[in-house]
Amino acid sequence: MPESFDRGALTEAVYYVLLSLFEPNHGYGIMQKIDEMSGGRVKLGAGTLYGALNTLCTKKWIKPLSEFSGGRKKEYIITELGRQAVFDEIERLKELAENGEKIVANFKED
Amino acid sequence: MNRNLEYKKRFYDMENEESWLNEMSEKGLALKEIKWRVFKDIYRFEPCDKRYVYREDYNMEGALEELTSPYIKFVTETYGCEFVCLANGKVxxxxxxxxxxxxxxxxDLNSRIEAEKKFFWKTVSCSFCAFPIMCICGLNIYNTFDSDTVFGRMGFVFSIIALFCAVIDVVWFIPAALQKRKKIKELEKILDEKGGE
Structure with a gap:
């Protein structure tokens, strides 16, 4: 995983994967959900997604749901740890946006 | 086998190889298998009316066949694509x-760089493994060249292996590692220009 992931800031890919797993989802479903959420801006390849899913499983931020899926495709769901990571990231992003807005606001009026 | 359907090539860059396979598909040739050779690999094709889009990735799991690889299963399920073959550490x-x-x-650039780095270190490790074997066996050339004993003859056989390792090391692993290093630097430069992702 990228350096930014280790120190707490999530990459776009990881952030969107976590968001798309608030409901059980499989590989293709995750890709479609991310495409839809980002309005087609973020498209994940299978290599990127597979790497992200494995790392997130190792960190216990998501878990496989194969025993309940009943289908052929393996499904995943976010865990409590993963949810907390998303909440922390949202707070971090809010802080970034607010600080940015404060500084830029004066210049916008000019 | 029709000789016209065999091509000898060596690619160090996945994108170039993908483009070439896609061009071959445009010409009505579908990839059947790839056989590793020291100098150039042999790509075998079969005539096909369908047009395919080819994609490839590093075989990080070290999968030996399609059925036992979770990654191959994941990709084929996710994209609804077909597995073609495993060759040269790639799928x-x-x-x-x-x-x-x-x-x-x-x-995503981060995951691409990560994959390139994993493949780079795998290539470098293979190269370093081949090097000491090559040196140790190579020393036997001097000692066993005119030996009449069984051990001496075995040593001579090892020295032949050493030469083979040396050829593989120089022809395949070292250029592959250097090309990968160049690619990683290029990708990191693009990532820096973008200010990270």
């Missing part, structure tokens, strides 16, 4: 163009 997929989009396996 090859294809999807009929009429069956929809087949995006690149890596769409």
């Amino acid at each position: 090859y997929f294809r999807k009929a163009a009429e069956n929809g989009d087949f995006p690149p396996v890596y769409t």
Whole structure:
């Protein structure tokens, strides 16, 4: 995983994967959900997604749901740890946006 | 086997190889298998009316066959594509163009760089493993060249292996590692220019 992931800031890919797993989802479903959420801006390849899913499983931020899926495709769901990571990231992003807005606001009026 | 359907090539860059396979598909040739050779690999094709889009990735799991690899299963299920073959530490997929989009396996620079780095270190480790074997066996050339004993003859055989390792090391692993290093630097430069992702 990228350096930014280790120190707490999530990459776009990881952030969107976590968001798309608030409901059980499989590989293709995750890709479609991310495409839809980002309005087609973020498209994940299978290599990127597979790497992200494995790392997130190792960190216990998501878990496989194969025993309940009943289908052929393996499904995943976010865990409590993963949810907390998303909440922390949202707070971090809010802080970034607010600080940015404060500084830029004066210049916008000019 | 029709000789016209065999091509000898060596690619160090996944994108170039993918483009070439896609061009071959445009010409009505579908990839059947790839055989590793020291100098150039042999790509075998078969005539095909369907047009395919090819994608490839590094075989990080070290999969030996399609059925036991979770990654191959994941990609084929996710994209609805087909597994073609495993060769040269890579796995090859294809999807009929009429069956929809087949995006690149890596769409995010960070994960692409990570994959290139893993492959780079795998290549470098293989190269370093071959080197001491090559040196130790190579020393036997001097000692066993005119030996009449069984051990002496065995040593001579090892020295032949050493020469083979040396050829592989120089012809395959070292250029592959250097090309990968160059690619990683290029990708990192793009990532820096973008200010990270």
